[in-house]
Structure formats: structure tokens, C-alpha cells
Amino acid sequence: MSWIGKTYGSALGKKAAMALSGLLLVGFVLGHMAGNLKAFLGAEKYNGYADWLREMGSPLLPHNGALWIARVVLLGAVLVHIHSAWSLTRLSRKARPKRYYTLTAQQATYASRTMRWGGVIILLFVLYHLAHFTWGMSWAHPDFEPGNVHRNFVEGFRVWWVVAIYVVAQVALGFHLFHGFWSAFQTLGLNHERVNAWRRPLALSIALVVSLGNISLAVSVLMGWVS
Amino acid sequence: MRLKLHIWRQKNANDGGSFATYARDDVSPDMSFLEMLDVLNEELIESGEEPVAFDHDCREGICGSCGVMINGSAHGPESGTATCQLHMRKFRDGDEIRVEPFRSRAFPILKDLVVDRSPFDEIIGAGGYISVNTGSAPEANLIPVPRDDAERAMDAAECIGCGACVAQCPNGAAQLFTSAKISHLAELPQGRPERFARATKMVEVMESYFGSCTNFAECEAVCPKGISIDFIAQMNREYLRSRFK
Structure with a gap:
């Protein structure tokens, strides 16, 4: 195990850990978005999907078993992602104690330059999102009914400012994914002249699919297309 | 004017x-x-x-x-x-x-405008060379080098070590310089025997002085020799592989 500690001790190792945990989280947001599109199929299908999530892996795993495994793995990935970002940011801050009078941006994308604060926005949003739909805290969701996923979903998005929060967060997530997914290829050394041309379009597609998919859900409820 | x-x-x-x-x-x-x-x-x-x-x-x-x-x-x-x-x-x-x-x-x-760039020399000293026995120079054509490898090695070897990559990087990272030096030798048969020890040691010295890459690609834009950030990916690959050696 010491090689893991030694690798994570280096900045390149931390970057690799950030990339791997990030890719895992990209997989999660893709699945999360795709699964929630079932909301368009009506209450029965959507609630059925929610029940299936709890029975996933049955009978090998107990009730909620796979769900909890996923939660623990995701939490681990989030912690690794944040810790590596935090310590690498500190390393970079130390590397230039005296700033320039002017430093002209050359070709860095808006997405790349907003990774750190974008990440903070996404973290705050995830906490709000959990309070809203998972924990059903009364300040976030006054009309929460445990277990009735479709109803909570519809009631939750009837409020315009809630939808606004989700839209802003999804735009932030889209930018984060656009740079992060491409960046992971660089960090993990996955470059080859045959794949290089596909990395940007792939990152753009994932960013667009995830954020537009999620936005479509919240907006559809607000517009009354889903009830 | x-x-x-x-x-x-x-x-x-x-x-x-x-x-x-x-x-x-x-x-x-x-x-x-x-x-x-x-x-x-x-x-x-x-x-x-x-x-x-x-x-x-x-x-x-x-x-x-x-x-x-x-x-x-x-x-x-x-x-x-x-x-x-x-x-x-x-x-x-x-x-x-x-x-x-x-x-x-x-x-x-x-x-004034003069800075001390000797940490670059330290990075080179940590592994930016090949170990050979001294003696008369071997016949150059005894070791065949595929043309594409030679071209990539030459692209990396163009680096003149000016430090513009570090200067422009918002993180003050030296990835472009170090990766050019690592890639230049990793592409050639003479450099391959020591490639993983080289990557480990050069990265270690780099990280003791410089910031961490966030793939902005600002370095590539100002590099007077147009060194590509593809070499940074190559360095990351060399380094991560060295962890499994």
C-alpha cells in the first residue's frame, strides 16, 4: 500500500487521483441524469426506478445494499477530489508569492479558469440538492413526503427560484465537466494522435448532455409539462 | 515611434x-x-x-x-x-x-529583469541525461531510430529552457519544460533504459520548486519553440508508469 501513499504524496499523483475520482463522478452524473429522465415517463415508472435502486443487486445484496455501497464510493471520490484540489491549489499559490501587475490570458478557456470556484459552487449545490430531495429538510423542501419520489420531484420544482438555483448549478457543472473531462486525459497521459482530436468534442458532448438533461427536468416541471 | x-x-x-x-x-x-x-x-x-x-x-x-x-x-x-x-x-x-x-x-x-533560473538546471541534473561509458563515440547508425520517434524527440529537444512556460502559467508550474526534457530522452533508444528512474527524479525536483499543472495550456501559447502540451501528457504517463516499476 505504501506506493499509493507515495504516489499520492506527489503532485502528479494527486492530479491522477483527481482525474480518476473525477471520471468516477462523471460516470455518476451521467447515470444520475439518465435515470432521472424516467420522470418524463410518469409517476409509476419513476417511482419504480427509485424502488429498483434500493433493490439493486438483490438477492446477493440486502435492501439498500448497492445504494449504500454507491454512496460510500461516491463520498470517497468526492473527498479525494476535494483534498487533491485543495492541496494542489495551495502548492500553486506558493509557487508565485508576488503576483504580476498584468498577466494576459493566452488560450485558457473560461471553463478551465473557473475550475476552482466552479467546484465550490457545485459542492454547495450538491449539499443543497441532498437537503432538497434526499434528506427532505423542511427549509429546502416544505412539502417532502419520504418515499414518494415523483411527488417530491414535481412539488420541488414548482418554485421558480429553486429551478433557477438548479439551472445555475447545472451551467457550472457543464463548464466543470467540459474542462475536467478533457483535462483527465492529459493528467492520466491518455494522449495519442488518433484520439487527441476526439477529446474536446467528447468533453463538450458530456457537458452538454448532463447539464441540458438535468435542466430539462427542472424546467419541464416549472412549465407544467410534467406533473 | x-x-x-x-x-x-x-x-x-x-x-x-x-x-x-x-x-x-x-x-x-x-x-x-x-x-x-x-x-x-x-x-x-x-x-x-x-x-x-x-x-x-x-x-x-x-x-x-x-x-x-x-x-x-x-x-x-x-x-x-x-x-x-x-x-x-x-x-x-x-x-x-x-x-x-x-x-x-x-x-x-x-x-531589474534578471532572474535566477537555476532550478531548471537542478531538474536536468536529477535525470535529464543518459548514462554511457566514456570512450570513443559509437557509430551513430548502429542504433536504428524510427523516423517518427526521432521527429518527436527533436520536437521536444527544441526546448531552450527559457522559463516562459513557468512565467506565463497561472500556477507557476514547470510542466512544459520538464516534460519536454523527459519526453526528448524517452523517445530515443539511448534514453529508454533510464526512463522511469528519470521521470521519478526529475518530477520530484520539479515539484519541490514549482506549482501544479491545471491544463490551461498557457505555457504552450507563449513557448518560443512551440512545444506542445502533448509532452505534458507523455510526462504524466511516464511518471504514472514509473510508479508501477
Whole structure:
């Protein structure tokens, strides 16, 4: 195990850990978005999907078993992602104690330059999102009914400012994914002249699919297309 | 051409430093940037003032000695050139030009625009070489090198170690320099036996001085030799593979 500690001790190792945990989280947001599109199929299908999530892996795993495994793995990935970002940011801050009078941006994308604060926005949003739909805290969701996923979903998005929060967060997530997914290829050394041309379009597609998919859900409820 | 220069003046490593402003009204557009500074220095010397200290040597873009920040860009507004290859015709009459030294914790300012880039030498010393027995030089064609490998090695070997990549990087990272040096040797049969030990050691020294890459690609944009960030990916691959050796 010491090689893991030694690798994570280096900045390149931390970057690799950030990339791997990030890719895992990209997989999660893709699945999360795709699964929630079932909301368009009506209450029965959507609630059925929610029940299936709890029975996933049955009978090998107990009730909620796979769900909890996923939660623990995701939490681990989030912690690794944040810790590596935090310590690498500190390393970079130390590397230039005296700033320039002017430093002209050359070709860095808006997405790349907003990774750190974008990440903070996404973290705050995830906490709000959990309070809203998972924990059903009364300040976030006054009309929460445990277990009735479709109803909570519809009631939750009837409020315009809630939808606004989700839209802003999804735009932030889209930018984060656009740079992060491409960046992971660089960090993990996955470059080859045959794949290089596909990395940007792939990152753009994932960013667009995830954020537009999620936005479509919240907006559809607000517009009354889903009830 | 009439120009207004704001140049960073700093007496020595311990001095705080500040910008000094010099109005110029007879700058020829055919001068190089360094020649323009030469003329300024002549006048400063004649009037009994201290000339502006800046690094330079070959003045043809191959030695890597020169390099300052010009209006926030390492080596100035033109791409693919060192400061010495930048000509005043790239500026417009009446422009204000701000000249700053490369800033990095690893590159302490010695005087005015002169910085100490010896951490780059330390990175090279940690593994940027191949170990061979001394004696008469072997016949060059005894070791076949595929053409594409040779081309990639040469692309990486173009790095002149000027430090513009570090200077432009918002993180003060030295990934482009280190990766060019690692990739250059990793592409060639002579460099391969030590490739993983080399990656480990050079990265270790790099990280003790510089910041962490966030794949902005600002370095690539200002590199006078146009070194590609593909080499950074290659270095990451070399390093991660070295962890499994």
C-alpha cells in the first residue's frame, strides 16, 4: 500500500487521483441524469426506478445494499477530489508569492479558469440538492413526503427560484465537466494522435448532455409539462 | 515611434522594487525589443543613471537567455519567438509597454529583469541525461531510430529552457519544460533504459520548486519553440508508469 501513499504524496499523483475520482463522478452524473429522465415517463415508472435502486443487486445484496455501497464510493471520490484540489491549489499559490501587475490570458478557456470556484459552487449545490430531495429538510423542501419520489420531484420544482438555483448549478457543472473531462486525459497521459482530436468534442458532448438533461427536468416541471 | 515604457526596477534580490516610467520618442520600428532597451540603457548611462539589467546572449532565439514579461505575456505579443526576436514594429505608435521580470518563487529576481533560473538546471541534473561509458563515440547508425520517434524527440529537444512556460502559467508550474526534457530522452533508444528512474527524479525536483499543472495550456501559447502540451501528457504517463516499476 505504501506506493499509493507515495504516489499520492506527489503532485502528479494527486492530479491522477483527481482525474480518476473525477471520471468516477462523471460516470455518476451521467447515470444520475439518465435515470432521472424516467420522470418524463410518469409517476409509476419513476417511482419504480427509485424502488429498483434500493433493490439493486438483490438477492446477493440486502435492501439498500448497492445504494449504500454507491454512496460510500461516491463520498470517497468526492473527498479525494476535494483534498487533491485543495492541496494542489495551495502548492500553486506558493509557487508565485508576488503576483504580476498584468498577466494576459493566452488560450485558457473560461471553463478551465473557473475550475476552482466552479467546484465550490457545485459542492454547495450538491449539499443543497441532498437537503432538497434526499434528506427532505423542511427549509429546502416544505412539502417532502419520504418515499414518494415523483411527488417530491414535481412539488420541488414548482418554485421558480429553486429551478433557477438548479439551472445555475447545472451551467457550472457543464463548464466543470467540459474542462475536467478533457483535462483527465492529459493528467492520466491518455494522449495519442488518433484520439487527441476526439477529446474536446467528447468533453463538450458530456457537458452538454448532463447539464441540458438535468435542466430539462427542472424546467419541464416549472412549465407544467410534467406533473 | 513614440512609446511609454513601464519597466520593473529592482536594485538586488532583497530590494522591494517598483516600476519606473521612461518616455521614448525615437524608437525605430526595425529595432528588436532588446535593441530598444540597449538604446535606452545608453542614454541612462550617459545621464549617470543605472542601466536596466536584462538577460540576453545569442539574440537569435536559440540560447534561452532572454525573456521578460511584456504587457502580461512572456516574450511579448508575438507567438513562437523569444524576446530577442520581437521587433518594435509589432507595437503601435503611442503604445504603453509594461515590462516585468518572470515571476516565480523558484526564479528569484537578482536585479531589474534578471532572474535566477537555476532550478531548471537542478531538474536536468536529477535525470535529464543518459548514462554511457566514456570512450570513443559509437557509430551513430548502429542504433536504428524510427523516423517518427526521432521527429518527436527533436520536437521536444527544441526546448531552450527559457522559463516562459513557468512565467506565463497561472500556477507557476514547470510542466512544459520538464516534460519536454523527459519526453526528448524517452523517445530515443539511448534514453529508454533510464526512463522511469528519470521521470521519478526529475518530477520530484520539479515539484519541490514549482506549482501544479491545471491544463490551461498557457505555457504552450507563449513557448518560443512551440512545444506542445502533448509532452505534458507523455510526462504524466511516464511518471504514472514509473510508479508501477
